[in-house]
Amino acid sequence: MAIFEIKNLNFTYPKRAEKALDNINLTVQPGEFVLICGRSGGGKTTLLSHFKPVMTPHGQRNGQILFDGESLAEMSEREQSEKIGYVLQNPQQQIVTDKVWHELAFGLENLGIEQNEMHRRVAETANFFGIDKWFDRDVNTLSGGQKQLLNLACIMVMQPQVLILDEPTSQLDPIAATEFLNAVYRINSELGTTVIMTEHRTENVFSQADRIVFMENGRILAVNRPENIFDDIRLIDSSMLKYLPTPMQVFYGMDEKGDAPVSIKKGRRWLNEYIKRNNFTNLEYRKTTSGNSKDYAVTAKDVWFRYEKDTPDILKDMNILVPEGSFYAIIGANGSGKSTLMKVLCGIGRPYRGKIKLSGKAAFLPQEATLLFSGETVMEELEEMTGDKALIKTAIETCRIGHILNSHPYDISAGQQQCVALAKVLLSGADILLLDEVTKGMDALFKLHLAEILKNLCSQGKTIIMVSHDIEFCSEHTDIVGMFFNGSIVSADIPQIFFAKNNFYTTAGARMTKGIMENTVNTRDIINLCKENLK
Numbered sequence: 001m002a003i004f005e006i007k008n009l010n011f012t013y014p015k016r017a018e019k020a021l022d023n024i025n026l027t028v029q030p031g032e033f034v035l036i037c038g039r040s041g042g043g044k045t046t047l048l049s050h051f052k053p054v055m056t057p058h059g060q061r062n063g064q065i066l067f068d069g070e071s072l073a074e075m076s077e078r079e080q081s082e083k084i085g086y087v088l089q090n091p092q093q094q095i096v097t098d099k100v101w102h103e104l105a106f107g108l109e110n111l112g113i114e115q116n117e118m119h120r121r122v123a124e125t126a127n128f129f130g131i132d133k134w135f136d137r138d139v140n141t142l143s144g145g146q147k148q149l150l151n152l153a154c155i156m157v158m159q160p161q162v163l164i165l166d167e168p169t170s171q172l173d174p175i176a177a178t179e180f181l182n183a184v185y186r187i188n189s190e191l192g193t194t195v196i197m198t199e200h201r202t203e204n205v206f207s208q209a210d211r212i213v214f215m216e217n218g219r220i221l222a223v224n225r226p227e228n229i230f231d232d233i234r235l236i237d238s239s240m241l242k243y244l245p246t247p248m249q250v251f252y253g254m255d256e257k258g259d260a261p262v263s264i265k266k267g268r269r270w271l272n273e274y275i276k277r278n279n280f281t282n283l284e285y286r287k288t289t290s291g292n293s294k295d296y297a298v299t300a301k302d303v304w305f306r307y308e309k310d311t312p313d314i315l316k317d318m319n320i321l322v323p324e325g326s327f328y329a330i331i332g333a334n335g336s337g338k339s340t341l342m343k344v345l346c347g348i349g350r351p352y353r354g355k356i357k358l359s360g361k362a363a364f365l366p367q368e369a370t371l372l373f374s375g376e377t378v379m380e381e382l383e384e385m386t387g388d389k390a391l392i393k394t395a396i397e398t399c400r401i402g403h404i405l406n407s408h409p410y411d412i413s414a415g416q417q418q419c420v421a422l423a424k425v426l427l428s429g430a431d432i433l434l435l436d437e438v439t440k441g442m443d444a445l446f447k448l449h450l451a452e453i454l455k456n457l458c459s460q461g462k463t464i465i466m467v468s469h470d471i472e473f474c475s476e477h478t479d480i481v482g483m484f485f486n487g488s489i490v491s492a493d494i495p496q497i498f499f500a501k502n503n504f505y506t507t508a509g510a511r512m513t514k515g516i517m518e519n520t521v522n523t524r525d526i527i528n529l530c531k532e533n534l535k
Contacts, residue, residue: 001069003162003194004028004051009063011046011218013411016059020046022218024063030161033188033195035205035226037243038215040443041413044198047215048166051196052084078111085155089167089441091147094154100142101126101135103150107158125157129183144334145176152183156193163187165197170440171367173333173469174505178204200443203472203508206245207263214240227259242444246472246508246523247271253527267512271526275516280533284518285496285525296359297432297463298322298345303354305344314340315351316487322480324359327454327464329474329495331505332484338467339367341484342434345465359463360431367437369421373409378420381409385427392427399423399453414441415450422453433457435466439473451477475499475507475522496521 004027011021021043028034036044049055050065054077065072067083075083088094097103104125108118126132131153134146142150148168155163165184169177185208188195199205206212212229214221222232230252233240241249247267248260254274261267275283298320305315314337322328332338343349346362366372375381378401382392396402399419404412409420418438425433439447447470454464455477468474474481475495482492483505492498499506499521509522520526 001030002027002066003030003032003068004072004196005064005066005069006050007064007066009050009061009065011050011059011061013057013059019218020059021050021061024218024220026213026220026223028194028196030194031188031192032211033209034197034211034213035202035209036196036198036213036215037202038221038240038443040200040415040441040446042215042443043218044215045166046218048086048164048196048198051162051164052080052086054080055086081107081111082158083161085158085160085163087148087151087155087163087165087168089170091144091151091171094151095139095147098138098140100131100137100139100150103139103154104131104157107154111158121157121159125153128156128186129153143176145172145180148172148176148180149183152180152187156187156191160193162194162196165195165199167198167200167441169199169201171334171437171469173331174471176334177201177469181205181208200441201470201472202243203245203264206248207266214243226262230260239445242448246526247512249523250509250512250526250530253523254530264508264511268516271512271516274530275533278534280530282529282533283516285520285529295324296321296357297324297326298359298362298465299355299357300345301355303344303351303356305340305349305351307349313487315344318354318488320482320489320492322463322465324463325458325461326479327458327477328466328480328482329478330465330467330482330484330489331469331471331474334469336484337487338484339436342436342465342467346432346434358432361429362432362434363425363428363430364434365418365421365425365436365438367440369414369417370410372421372424373417376408377406378409378412379405381420381424382427385424395423395426398426398456400449413446415443415446418442418450419453426457431461432463432465435464437468438466439468439470447473471499471505471507472522475509476524496525 006024006026009021009024010019012019038044049057053073097106104122105118126135129149169180181204187193206226209226211223212226213223214233221236224232241252251260261270300318300320303315303318304313306313330338342364344351346364373381375384399422401419401423404416458464478495480492481495481498482489496519499510500519507521509520509526513520513526517529520529
């Protein structure tokens with residue numbers, strides 16, 4: 001018997017004409033790993049919320065959802081808590097207590113689980129996830145990756161039959177994301193827990209999934225095995241190739257047929273065979289150099305910063321040079337101090353030692369774009385910044401938000417919220433834009449849209465510094481990438497050189513071609529080198 005069966009499900013949000021879910025039919029078997037993909041605003045999160053009634057938003061719905069053959073709507077909140085686990089995108093949103101051990105026990109206490117059993121479950125769960133090493137710590141001392149792992153552990157201590165995850169790695173650095181996903185894979189393979197997941201960064205998830213579900217405009221376009229899913233959607237919308245992992249993008253980009261490689265390991269095997277089959281003679285992609293200005297928009301020298309006099313230093317002898325008109329990305333671990341650096345650069349925090357020099361006005365866009373919103377419509381948000389209609393019109397056109405001006409800023413997708421926030425930052429008249437995790441929650445195609453906007457701003461003389469965990473985006477669209485570690489920028493270079501030298505903070509393309517090709521760090525590089533050889 002299917003663990004979930006959805007029959008003819010339709011859902012419409014209040015005051016909306018279009019359906020958020022349109023005639024959804026889907027069956028999920030016990031122990032399956034199902035990955036749901038598609039554009040932002042396509043209905044993925046709305047669908048996930050219907051798998052657990054207490055998470056389902058208000059609106060008009062019809063259709064039927066069965067759990068183990070029984071109506072899901074009739075399941076009690078206690079049964080939902082025990083049988084269906086749900087992990088949100090933001091690690092902070094699910095944490096409710098002060099200590100790690102208390103957080104682990106919180107759900108069991110609410111269910112009235114007997115103390116001996118509660119202690120046993122907490123102990124074995126802490127060991128399974130490696131939480132025993134920070135069992136007594138305050139939750140506010142944990143990194144973003146540790147908080148999300150704790151959220152997962154707090155769900156699994158309830159021993160659910162189903163684990164639902166909504167973009168769980170979107171705010172995690174690459175290493176923390178890998179650790180989190182490895183825990184999810186073990187839960188699925190070793191415990192037999194059914195996993196239903198949405199994720200924009202599909203590189204490490206595709207190969208673990210049993211089935212892929214592609215959604216668009218509230219509808220399911222295709223359901224298939226990972227190896228064959230693109231065969232179902234390419235005739236509907238070939239641009240969805242961007243949602244696939246790098247090995248699959250390269251495979252289809254070279255017009256190959258059959259089962260596509262869904263993992264780095266299979267991608268390396270296919271690439272070696274492809275090179276031999278076509279007698280490649282050149283396995284080194286040409287290096288590119290940055291054409292940035294020799295004048296610097298941002299100069300920071302020997303900067304030290306701490307929040308309070310007796311607290312540890314966050315920035316330590318930090319140095320950075322950012323050329324005017326460049327797009328500079330900063331990567332590093334969760335909680336390492338990258339966001340603090342951005343605040344110091346724009347003057348929110350003042351260093352107690354060292355000097356910072358800016359060539360113009362700087363403006364900061366925080367991770368949570370909604371912190372900038374106070375109006376009832378997008379247009380009100382823009383008018384709050386200035387009464388100059390010409391400037392507002394330019395910002396609207398630059399950020400391409402003309403179609404959502406009458407929408408409430410909380411009722412648009414995460415990507416659209418970032419574009420609205422960016423428009424507000426531009427209306428501040430800033431020459432230097434400091435963006436903190438601006439691609440968070442964006443799908444692959446919307447990122448291309450954003451990249452075009454940001455590159456256009458750089459061509460107009462704006463300088464952009466971006467903190468990001470999105471390695472793939474940084475490799476394709478930025479001019480310089482810097483590694484932040486132990487309070488300072490420890491290395492910086494053009495993306496092609498920077499990512500080619502790294503083992504862990506690197507791209508899927510660099511991992512796929514390591515030892516096979518040189519200087520190929522993304523899909524574009526690999527395909528271009530292959531086509532050069534075929535000529």
